[in-house]
Structure formats: structure tokens, C-alpha cells
Amino acid sequence: MTRLSGNSKHSVRMTVNGRAHEGYAEPRMLLADFLRHELGLYGTHVGCEHGVCGACTVLIDGVPSRSCTQYAVQADGASIETVESLADGDTLNALQAAFRNNHALQCGFCTAGILMSATAFLEETPAPTELQVREMLSGHICRCTGYDGIVRAILEAAGVQAEGKAA
């Protein structure tokens, strides 16, 4: 049992998008801030800092989670996936392409979190209904789109993925 002092920084190691990383954090440092400022992964956005807006959603050991209500020291040894894991170089993945096709973003602030939620959601629910998509999206706030484009994009991506799996 190690007591990490609140007034000093501690080594934190985690795998992010398949690569081993190490950084330093005080216990009070949010995981989201660690990803951005220690590891330089600015794709994860920080919105409300109390778990409501969903902008900071990442996958922690495969589970969609807020990275603002977890502290970096808690994720020591964890495997994290962020929005940077989705595209292959300049080539968008099917979900990202569907967002582009359906005008599912405008300012883009909420997009990274929604993409990560939708990634996990479509793994678990490959053929969702619109209601299921909207319930999942209740955990994200988008102030630009009115959500319709986002719903269409996720449903389209589900179609694309289903075809991909059948082939």
C-alpha cells in the first residue's frame, strides 16, 4: 500500500492507442488533463469537468468512461483508447466518414467523445435502433447540430460495419 503525496508528482504508465507511455501526475490530475498535457494527445477534449457533457469520453480497458472524473494515477497500468486511434493516417474510419457524410459535427468540440462512445456502443450493439442511439447520445452534449446528423451518422456506420462483417 503506497500513499501518494498530494503535493508531488508520481510516475504514471499506461498504454494509449497501443503504445506505452509514461508521464508524471499529482493525484488530483484528471486523466483527461494527463492525456492532453503530459502525453500531448489533444484530441480528447475537456468540457464540463464533472461528467455531464461527455466531451472527454475515452475507452479505459475497452469501457467507455469519462476521463474528467477519473484521475491519472487511477489509470496506472490501464489501456486507453482515444480519438487518435480511429483514423489510419489521413484515412477516416467508417464511423468518422459517416460523421463527415452526415454533417454530424460543426465546431467539433463534442465529436471526439461521441466517436469514442459510439465505437464501444456499436461493438456491443451492432444493429441499433434509433432510440438506442439517442439513449446512448443522452450522455453527450452537442450545442451545434441538434443531434439528427449524429444519429444518422451512427446508424449509417452501423450499416457499413454490418456489411463489412458479412463480407
Add this chain to the structure above:
Amino acid sequence: MKPVAFDYVRASSIEEVLDLLLEAGDDAVLLAGGMSLGPMLNLRAATPSLVIDLNRTAGLGGITANGAVTTGAMLRQTQAMRDDLLMTVVPLLAKAMPSIGHYQTRSRGTLGGSIAHADPSAELPLCLLTLGGEVELQSKDGSRRVAADDFFEGVLTTARQPTEMITAIHWPRRSGSFGFVEEAQRHGDFALTAAAVWIELDATGSLAGGRLGLGGVEDRPVAFDLKEFAGAPVDENLATQVARDIAGRTDPMDDHVADAAYRRQLAGVLGKRALMEAAGEAGS
């Protein structure tokens, strides 16, 4: 905002947690899923000197079914919802849990954390109270079980002592049928009011007993015995009368989202709907 500086311990055993609690007492907080404590720390509504992380503490997970069903304090809400046994044996949870927060918070939020936090509008405290369940608390002096009726004392206030931790929740197996209805401003928001119902019917199909619970009305979840209304089938008239009668006995909170009169009105309407849902299930 960012939290004030705190020391951090990732506890690996219940013994470690209890040692730390004995030493730090009120200055320490127990971090479960962090869906309520995380915001409180970030907003500096909680300023502990020590955060004890339970996320890798052994012996706090799992589901066991003997007489009652026992869930470990750190069982995640999503894990509970995916457990066929738990959802079958405690059907009220299957009805209520989709209303807890969001997909992205249930993945991390725990059963014990929600019950320890004791938000007056939270679904899990309401379900536990309505079913007459118990909370298992452990300290260096041993363990004790506290009935839900005695556990919830007020807003974010419970019978847990500073040197105690919740290790498990006991959900009784109730025969009968169940209903759950809540009203929130948006899906996943805190309930303005929630109604949970457990009814037992006799051989002729008349109401014999059970409980109607209300969340978000008073400073803690409240439950009322349905025995006094026994003797008639649960139809729309009876449901309306029972829910209205019970709503009239509550002393609702008044706040910026809903005044007391509206909450009492909601208690009557949602109580009736939850009773009808339970009755419909019993009839089918």
C-alpha cells in the same frame, strides 16, 4: 475546476481500507466509480486530505444468490444490468437501472457507490428501500447489516460511520410484480421524482401487500406499506386513490427545478403509473 490536492492510496484489500479509515476518519473519502465523488472533488464540494481508491480492492465485486441476492459494493451498474440472474431475481432493478445516468456513466458507476452517496433522487437507494433490502457495513470492529429504512438519513447522509465502509448490498427476493417510472428533464438527468412499486396479490387477484417508494420527493427516498390498501384488485381507480393518498403524506422538497406542489403532483401521477405497470405485469 480542479480538485484541491489530496493524497491517494490504491487499496488492494478491505483490511487496508479499514486501517486507513481508522487513521484518517472524516478526512478520507472512499472512491468507487467516481460518478458523484469525481464531480464533488472537481467542484471542490469535497476537499478530503486522502482519497482511498476501491477500484482495485479485492473482495468487493460479484453477485451471489442464496436467500437474498448479494451484490458486492463495487459491482458496476453495467455489469449488474448484464447479469441475467440478478435481473431475473430482482426485477425492479431491471426496470429501474436503465434510468441511472448514461451509458457512459453506468459503465463506471457502482451499486455501492450510489447507495453510499445517497442522493435523494437516485434510483438504487429507492429500489433498495422499496424492496426492504440491507446494506452491509464493515469496520475494524466487525460487520453489521443496516436495513435500508434506517440507512438513508437525509441528503447525502447515511448511517455509515466514518470508520465503516460498505462491502455489500443485500437484495431480498420478493414475490409479486414490480413497476418503476421516473420523470426527469432529459433522459439520464437526476429524477425530479421517481416511483418504484412492489405489489403482492392474493389468490383472487386482489392487492395483498408490498410497498410504494418515492425518490426525489423528500430529502431521502421514502417507502409506504401497501397492506392498508389491501382487499381490492389494482385497477385504475385503486391505483389513483392509493398514489394520491400516499403523495398527500409526503413532505416534498422545494428547489430550483421543482417546487413542493409539483413534486407532490408528480408523486401521485408517477405512483399511479408504477402501480398500473406492476398490476399489468401481474395480469399478463
